[in-house]
Amino acid sequence: MLKKEVLNELKPCHDKLLKLKLMSYGGSEFPKWVGDPSFLHLKHVSISGCKRCTLIPPLGQLPSLKELFIRGLNAVEAVGSELFGTGRTFPSLETLSFSDMSGWKKWSGAVFPRLQKLEITRCPNLVEVTLEALPSLNDLELYKCDSGVLRRLVEVASAVTKLDIKEISGLNDVMWRGVIEFLGAVEDLEIWWCNEIRYLVKSDADATKILVKLRKLVVWHCDNLVSIGEKEEEDNCRSNLLTSLRTLDVSRCKNMERCSCPDGVEELTVSGCSSMTVISFPKGGQEKLRSLRIWHCRNVLEKEWEWGGKKMNNNRSSMPMLEYVSILDWPNLKSIIELNCLVHLTELSIEDCESLESFPNTLKSLKKLKIRNCPKLEVSFLGDNLTWLKELTIVNCPRMDACLPGWVWPPDLQFLVIGKLKKPFSEWGPQSFPTSLVELSLYGGGEDGVIISSSEFSHLLPSSLTSLSICDFEKLESFLVGLQHLQRLTFYKCPNLKKVSSHPQHLTSLHHLHFLDCPKMTDLPELLLPSLLSLYILGNCPGGVLKERCSKGGRYWPLISHIPCIDTE
Numbered sequence: 074m075l076k077k078e079v080l081n082e083l084k085p086c087h088d089k090l091l092k093l094k095l096m097s098y099g100g101s102e103f104p105k106w107v108g109d110p111s112f113l114h115l116k117h118v119s120i121s122g123c124k125r126c127t128l129i130p131p132l133g134q135l136p137s138l139k140e141l142f143i144r145g146l147n148a149v150e151a152v153g154s155e156l157f158g159t160g161r162t163f164p165s166l167e168t169l170s171f172s173d174m175s176g177w178k179k180w181s182g183a184v185f186p187r188l189q190k191l192e193i194t195r196c197p198n199l200v201e202v203t204l205e206a207l208p209s210l211n212d213l214e215l216y217k218c219d220s221g222v223l224r225r226l227v228e229v230a231s232a233v234t235k236l237d238i239k240e241i242s243g244l245n246d247v248m249w250r251g252v253i254e255f256l257g258a259v260e261d262l263e264i265w266w267c268n269e270i271r272y273l274v275k276s277d278a279d280a281t282k283i284l285v286k287l288r289k290l291v292v293w294h295c296d297n298l299v300s301i302g303e304k305e306e307e308d309n310c311r312s313n314l315l316t317s318l319r320t321l322d323v324s325r326c327k328n329m330e331r332c333s334c335p336d337g338v339e340e341l342t343v344s345g346c347s348s349m350t351v352i353s354f355p356k357g358g359q360e361k362l363r364s365l366r367i368w369h370c371r372n373v374l375e376k377e378w379e380w381g382g383k384k385m386n387n388n389r390s391s392m393p394m395l396e397y398v399s400i401l402d403w404p405n406l407k408s409i410i411e412l413n414c415l416v417h418l419t420e421l422s423i424e425d426c427e428s429l430e431s432f433p434n435t436l437k438s439l440k441k442l443k444i445r446n447c448p449k450l451e452v453s454f455l456g457d458n459l460t461w462l463k464e465l466t467i468v469n470c471p472r473m474d475a476c477l478p479g480w481v482w483p484p485d486l487q488f489l490v491i492g493k494l495k496k497p498f499s500e501w502g503p504q505s506f507p508t509s510l511v512e513l514s515l516y517g518g519g520e521d522g523v524i525i526s527s528s529e530f531s532h533l534l535p536s537s538l539t540s541l542s543i544c545d546f547e548k549l550e551s552f553l554v555g556l557q558h559l560q561r562l563t564f565y566k567c568p569n570l571k572k573v574s575s576h577p578q579h580l581t582s583l584h585h586l587h588f589l590d591c592p593k594m595t596d597l598p599e600l601l602l603p604s605l606l607s608l609y610i611l612g613n614c615p616g617g618v619l620k621e622r623c624s625k626g627g628r629y630w631p632l633i634s635h636i637p638c639i640d641t642e
Contacts, residue, residue, distance in 0.1 A: 080104055090115050097122040101148075103130040108158070110134040116165075121145050128155045133162035133183075140168045151179040163188070171196055180204065191226070193218055197242070204229055211235060220244040220252075227255040234286075235261040245269040256284055263291040270295055274302045274314055289320040298326045301333065319361075337361055339394075344368040354391070362392050368401040375405050396420065404428055412436065423447060437461065443490075444470055459483050466490040468516050485509050492516025492544070498530040499523070506535040514542035522547035531555060543567060554583065554601065561585040564594075573598045587611075595619050597629055607638040 080095075081104035090112050095103075100123075108130035115135050121144035129149060132141060133156055152171075157163070162183050169185065171177070172194035179201040190212040193199070200219050207230040214236075215223055220243040227233065236259050238244075244252075244267045253274075256262070262284070264270070273292070274283060292298065301323075302314060315335040323332055324344040331351040332343050339361050343352055349370045354362075367373065395415050399422040400406065406426050412418060413433040421436065422443040423429065429447045436442075439459055443466035444450065451472045462483035467473060467490070474495040486507045492498075497520035513534070517524065524530060525548050534541070540561040543552065549567045554575040560582055564570055570591045575583075575598060583601050587609040588594050594610070595618050602608075610619055620641045622628040633639060 081106065085112070088113050092117040094119045095121070095123065099123075099125060101125045102128060108132045108134060110136060110158075113137060116140065118142070119144075124148060131155060131158035133157035134159075135163075137165050138163065139165055141166060142170045143172075143174070144170075145173045146177075147173070147175045149174060150176050151181075152177065153179070153181045157182050168192075170194070174199070184208070185210075190214075191230075192216075193222065196222075202226065206230075208232060213237070216240060218242070220248045224248065224252055227252055231255065232258055234258055237263045238267065239263075239265040241267055243269070246271055246275075249273075250275060253283055256287075257282060258286060259284060260286050261289045262287055263293075264295060265293045266295070268294075268296045271297055271299050272302065273298070284315060285317060287315060287318055290315075290318060291320075291322040292324070292326060293322075294325045296327055298323075298329050300329060300331055301335070334359060334362075340364040342366040342368075343370055346370050348372065350374050359392050361394060363394050364397040365392075365395060366399045366401075367403060368399070371402060371404055373403060373405060375407060393417070398422070401425055407431070409433060426450075440464065442466070444468075444473075446470075448472065460485070462486055464488040467494065469493040469518075471495055471519075482507050488512045490514040490516070492521065493518045497521045498533060501530070501533060506533070506537075508535065508537050510535050510537055512540040513538055514544060515546075516544045517546035517549070521545075524548060525550050527552040527555075546570075554598075557582065559583055561587075563587040563589070564591050565589045567591045568593065570594055572596070573601070575601050595622075597623075597632075599629075599632060602629075602632045602636075605633070605636045608633060608636050608640075610641045 080098060080100065084104070084106040088111055091114055093115060095107070103126065112135060114137055116137050117140045118132055118138060119142040121142070124145065124147050126146055127148045129143060129146065129152060132138060163185050164187070166185055166188055168190045169188055170192040172192070174196045175198065177196050177199045180199060181203040184205045185207055187209050188207055189209055191210055192214045194216040196218055199222055202222050202225040209232065210230040211232055212235045213226060213230060213233050216239040218241055220241050223238060223241055223244065236256065249270050316337055318335050318338055320340040321334060321338050322342040323329065323346065324342065325346070327347050329346045330348050331353065332349060334341055334352070334354050336355040338359065341362060341364070343349065344366065345368065350372050352367065352373060392415065394417055396417050397420045398412070398418065402425040404427045407428050408431040409423065409429070410431045410433050412421070413435045417438055418436055419438055420441040421439060424443065424445040426447050428449060430449050430451070432450060436459060438461060440461055441464040442459070442462060445466065446469045448471055450470050460483055463485060465483070465486060465488070471493065472495060484507050487509055489510055489512070493516050498515065499521065515530070524546055534556060536556060537558065538556050539558050541556065541559060542563040542565065543549065544565040546567050548569055550569050551572040552570065554562065554573065562583060562585070564587070566589070568591065571593050577600070581604050583604055584606040586601060586605055588611070589609070590612045610623065623633060623639065623641050624630065
């Protein structure tokens with residue numbers, strides 16, 4: 074009782090209150106002032122962790138309330154008239170959120186005339202919902218709830234355009250079929266951890282009623298999902314289902330064997346589907362596809378894959394608008410030579426493709442190219458067909474050689490990440506790097522690991538650089554900063570690095586100095602410290618020596634205390 078009296082004495086003395094937060098109140102009921110309609114300007118109310126309270130205060134009478142968050146009221150079993158009060162209720166409420174209400178079983182009440190967003194999170198025992206219409210609701214999010222709650226809410230909220238459901242118990246194919254009939258206005262649908270669903274769209278579905286406005290579909294971690302549609306034939310033809318869909322993301326669905334992309338999709342992501350063997354498109358190609366990601370689908374068969382470069386009778390690409398392609402961890406892929414036909418391709422990323430052998434050489438619109446960990450790929454030069462390239466990454470491709478006479482650097486290249494190729498940096502001759510290059514990351518390893526000082530590859534470094542990263546140089550012991558315009562310098566996994574120094578005339582430009590996993594760096598380059606804006610020393614403080622020297626009262630503190638951003642954890 075004393076707790077209630079204390080809270081009662083804390084009643085605000087005027088009606089200008091805009092925001093109210095009550096946390097971990099220990100009483101069993103709230104004093105009458107909580108929810109008093111005399112607070113005419115109160116817009117935000119949050120009540121959390123009040124575990125003994127069995128009733129929610131009558132907040133429905135607050136005339137200006139726009140946001141209401143109820144969390145962790147475990148003793149509340151029913152929400153109804155005590156929340157709404159009498160008369161016109163929640164006239165201004167736009168956002169309502171319930172979370173961590175383990176005892177909540179029943180929800181009944183009146184209309185929320187302006188409610189736009191509703192969240193119900195971790196309320197597993199809520200099974201009875203008898204609400205009137207939610208005419209303005211357009212954003213519904215449910216997490217760890219019963220499927221009956223989902224069904225009832227979509228029935229009374231016909232205007233929902235964004236539906237996000239995660240870990241809904243009892244949501245099997247039968248229940249989902251009942252839900253989907255009420256999603257005629259939904260444009261954005263996300264489904265996570267709903268393991269009882271096998272098909273998102275039944276074969277006998279009425280295409281004029283089912284998800285007719287759906288533009289974005291995200292399906293993650295639905296372990297028993299077999300396919301998007303109930304029947305997807307080997308020779309896929311154009312479908313009249315999901316014709317408005319523009320973005321499709323299917324990830325971590327471990328039993329999904331094939332993905333037939335609906336006609337009209339512009340962005341497709343298939344990731345982490347370990348049983349996936351086929352990714353197919355409608356006959357005639359995918360005219361609108363602009364972005365394609367295939368990540369960690371190790372069992373996709375190349376012979377079943379119809380690349381964008383597959384020619385049609387009129388000698389054009391079947392994916393004429395494709396601009397972005399990212400392939401990661403596809404061991405069955407041997408060739409991407411067909412991409413030559415993709416005249417609009419501007420970004421291409423190929424990583425961890427252990428069988429890839431051939432590469433296109435006429436990508437005349439390409440601006441960003443990344444090739445990592447492709448041990449069989451043999452490309453000895455870039456050639457004159459990549460002149461638009463702005464960003465290039467080539468790392469750990471031991472059969473590639475960047476030092477042959479035929480290698481031509483793109484003239485407008487600005488960002489370069491390179492290393493672990495056929496010939497180590499120590500054997501490179503003088504390189505004519507483009508003067509446009511501003512960011513460079515060099516990766517060592519293998520024979521490059523024997524480089525002891527920066528002098529062994531300093532001839533490679535163009536004077537135009539503003540950012541330089543030195544990574545995986547096992548034997549590197551010292552580095553001399555000799556670049557006048559350098560602003561950012563990073564060392565990563567250089568276990569023997571002991572000394573970094575600078576020419577006196579190159580002291581004012583460096584603003585960011587970072588050391589990551591460089592355990593022998595116990596001293597800082599003092600001449601470089603005055604101009605720094607950030608200093609990171611991460612994972613490399615043996616016995617805490619350098620961390621101690623950089624702490625308050627330490628040796629370096631007078632030299633680094635002016636630096637706005639310091640991280641030595």
